[in-house]
Amino acid sequence: MGGDFGPRNIVQASIACLLATPSLHLTLVGQSSLLEELIARHSGVDRSRLRVVHASEVITMDERPSQALRGKPDSSMRVALGLLAEGKAHACVSAGNTGALMALSRFVLKTLPGIDRPAMVAAMPTRSGYCQLLDLGANVDCTAEHLYQFAVMGSVAAEALGVVRPRVALLNVGTEDIKGNQQVKLAAGLLQAAPGLNYIGFVEGDGLYRGEADVVVCDGFVGNVLLKSSEGLALMISERIERLFRRNLLSRLVGLMARPVLGRLKADLAPARHNGASFLGLQGIVVKSHGSADAQGFQSAIQRALIEIQANLPQRLRGRLEDLL
Amino acid sequence: MGGDFGPRNIVQASIACLLATPSLHLTLVGQSSLLEELIARHSGVDRSRLRVVHASEVITMDERPSQALRGKPDSSMRVALGLLAEGKAHACVSAGNTGALMALSRFVLKTLPGIDRPAMVAAMPTRSGYCQLLDLGANVDCTAEHLYQFAVMGSVAAEALGVVRPRVALLNVGTEDIKGNQQVKLAAGLLQAAPGLNYIGFVEGDGLYRGEADVVVCDGFVGNVLLKSSEGLALMISERIERLFRRNLLSRLVGLMARPVLGRLKADLAPARHNGASFLGLQGIVVKSHGSADAQGFQSAIQRALIEIQANLPQRLRGRLEDLL
Incomplete structure (x- = not known):
């Protein structure tokens, strides 16, 4: 409904x-x-x-x-x-x-044993494919332990989606050790010590889109702002391109020819709207489709649920959490 | 150097x-x-x-x-x-x-009286013009009082740049009162009570690019991630457009014709790289040009400094802070 x-x-x-x-x-x-x-x-x-x-x-x-x-x-x-x-x-x-x-x-x-709070994750497009970004807004305040749990869950989710030894990174304002707030610095320590996790360190906002990591972890405030500002920017860019192409007869013609190319790009750049976001850390699979998703978008959300069912994601997560937490 | x-x-x-x-x-x-x-x-x-x-x-x-x-x-x-x-x-x-x-x-x-920490601000392009976004990374942890001070400084800076009664907003994960972390909710209370400030409430990441506010306030962690991810996304989009246009002879031709249009857009979408970011709250004018700025970018940073000199920004700020803080 x-x-x-x-x-x-x-x-x-x-x-x-x-x-x-x-x-x-x-x-x-x-x-x-x-x-x-x-x-x-x-x-x-x-x-x-x-x-x-x-x-x-x-x-x-x-x-x-x-x-x-x-x-x-x-x-x-x-x-x-x-x-x-x-x-x-x-x-x-x-x-x-x-x-x-x-x-x-x-x-x-209920949540899985060892998980305080479920996180919301979605696949963001990058230069080299996709990365799983979490949390997207379910938890605006996070401790280092929460970020650590998100990293573990994100890694298992990426594996379920077919990524081998997913590169896990913490989103930060710089890549040097001294950068960031207390939670991020403490989470980095926890992740460095985690066995079997391919933790690669900090990644910055531009590094996410450069495809430097397969899993990018942040608190829900930061993730939500990143997701929504990216959607807003992509929309603004596509509008500007359309407007620029409307200027004169030649650019109108160019714009008309470029339309299918730009249309595909636009769809690819609003991932949550189009691909659905998963709740991770629950004893069950829940996928959230964007409120303004069209039928195509909701179809993608059902597809994501199917992939998670086939990968038996909550069970996999449960096993991994027992090893790690 | x-x-x-x-x-x-x-x-x-x-x-x-x-x-x-x-x-x-x-x-x-x-x-x-x-x-x-x-x-x-x-x-x-x-x-x-x-x-x-x-x-x-x-x-x-x-x-x-x-x-x-x-x-x-x-x-x-x-x-x-x-x-x-x-x-x-x-x-x-x-x-x-x-x-x-x-x-x-x-x-x-030294900082101006009433300012605990200077903030870094830059003009971000929006659907309807520009908005001043602060802080961009100088302060990764902020209290409600810091956010309040940033809002006052951002408002005065926007006025100095020619905006009449700048609409000031707090960046948040939703627009309802219950949304956000403790700092943001408390800052909202402070801003609602501030005389002479055109505080319009919360704005989300996409609202920023929709041009809903002239001044958007957040902590330096969030602002830095927003700025850098926007730069990264804009770069990725322009690369994808170029790649898509290279596909076949027709799209190559279209791409060639579209190049000036896309080039201008690209420059406009990396504001800190091109326009310089100001430090606000100091007893003097300091403008930071992006480390990888070209000569054109550094020229824009000098222009921003000139505008702030003509507006006598630190003095204006001092007067406003005396009224408000």
Whole structure:
């Protein structure tokens, strides 16, 4: 029921995913009459793989996490997470209120042993591929221990996505040992001493985009600012390019020819909007799609959940945490 | 003597500025024989407006601020700041080691009454013009009071640059009151109560680029990450565009035609590299040019210093701080 555009995009994305992945079963949780109506608009839907579960309440985008926790026992978000907790689903994907989803996930699924706080991670495009950036806003204040836990989780997540011996770095304002705040300096000490972790040191904001690391760790305040400012900058750049290309007849022509090239770039540069962000550290797989994601974006979020299911990510994490924490 | 390319670019930029601004007098501080040699390569230089002052030592780019403070009494940076303190210069512009320049500036010039720590500010491009972003890395840990002081200084700086009633915002992970860390929430309270300040609330990373505020305030860790990641992203985008345009003959042709358009955009998107960053809160004007700035970049930094001299920025700040703090 979540997201800025309600369930229409989500139903569309779900049906596309069912067609693309024959082994996939999906359960849509929300106001069943509305969902059934939206499904009925599509033809050829394999209903043996698409179930609807009714939930009478909806958490709005501006609701406080505490309200969502206490006030709405039958919200679509809570019912969906309940299916996960009961083993009736392998992953939960939502485009709803991020804070509420995190609070409900922690409450319903619980964190893994050794994890104080789950983190939010997404793949950011870099010069040489992608890097996993965490935390993206779930934890605005972090101790060195939290950053250390994020690094371990990010490393396992990158491995699950196919990266061999992921290079793990701490985001900092410089690369020398003396740089940074107390938490980052202490976390560096913890990470240097961690066995089996490929910790490569500090990385700066530009180093992230240069592809210097496969996992970049920071507190949720910094990660959220980096993510959103990058989205904003990418949008501004694409607007400026379009405007510059509109100047005269020649540049208009050039702009017209360049459009597909720029369009692909634009999509690639808003990763959270397009690829979904995962919650790491829970006893279950939860993927958050951007509130303003289109059907394509929500499809990518379902794909990310599928990859995490195939990699058995929470179980892998549990094993790794037992070794390290 | 500073910067990644040494004094060559700086001499070139200085001579260009002297030509462009007939009322400007410049003093170059550093190894006089080298500087004279570089000046001699240019013809038609008005030496009555270009003085050389010898300094026997140079602070390297990787030197610690504490070493710079204690170990090198005759560094070019210290001698230049000394000229400022003695009233023999109106502003100091440097492309050298940022940390050393900040430490020496505080030691030689002192902060304004009411200011605990100077901040570093630069103009970031936005959809509708520019915004002043501070702090950019001088202070990695900030209290609410520091953020408040930065907001006051940023507002006065924006006014000096011609903005009427600058909209001042705190950078945060959301726009609702409950969002953010303790420092940001407390700073919001201080700013709401500040008379004569046009405080508009929280702004997110994407809001900055949307042009929602004229002054955006954050701690130096967040500001530095935002600045550097933006530079890195802009660079990555321009590289990707170039690569995409190289694909086939048609896109090569399009790329060739688009090059001037993209070049201008690229320059505009690395503000600190190109426009210089100011230190605010000192009893004097200090502008830091990017270490890898070209002559054009250093010229812009001198221009920023000129604007601050004309606006009498430290004096204005002093008056405003007396009213507010």
